[in-house]
Amino acid sequence: MTDAETAQMEIAEHRKAIDDYDVQIVKLLNERAEHSLAIRALKPIVNMGLYDPAREEQIFQRLEGFNQGPMQNENLREIYASILKVMKEIPA
């Protein structure tokens, strides 16, 4: 096999691994979303607003505490900014 053929095969293997990770990640994001929806339903009872900047900052700080890379903290913060935004937009 040429180097290019070997590389092509390795790319296909990594993509297969990524596809498997995505199944797991989507499952966890949906389970996480169930808890976000439950919290959203409870917030009016305790007069809390939908957007809670202190809680969001607490989440970011925690993530950075256990992030082991290769994602940098700013990479993770960018993904989670999107996750937290979407969690507020999911139809109840």
Place this chain on the structure above:
Amino acid sequence: MTDAETAQMEIAEHRKAIDDYDVQIVKLLNERAEHSLAIRALKPIVNMGLYDPAREEQIFQRLEGFNQGPMQNENLREIYASILKVMKEIPA
């Protein structure tokens, strides 16, 4: 306990569950990132560019195929747009 006290306690429990999900999600995102970095290193050998819109669209289509909610497909697409963007930006 008042309704508000009960609700406050339930919110705290859901937040604890979310914190546990985030540990798992970050772990999987970092493992996924290892494969993205490996692919990035292989692409020059096969003359592939860093950005591959056909592969990205394939990823979106797959996600929508197994998404069971409560996230809507457009919610998931928004989160994954951010994940795929970040995966190209992680320092090698």
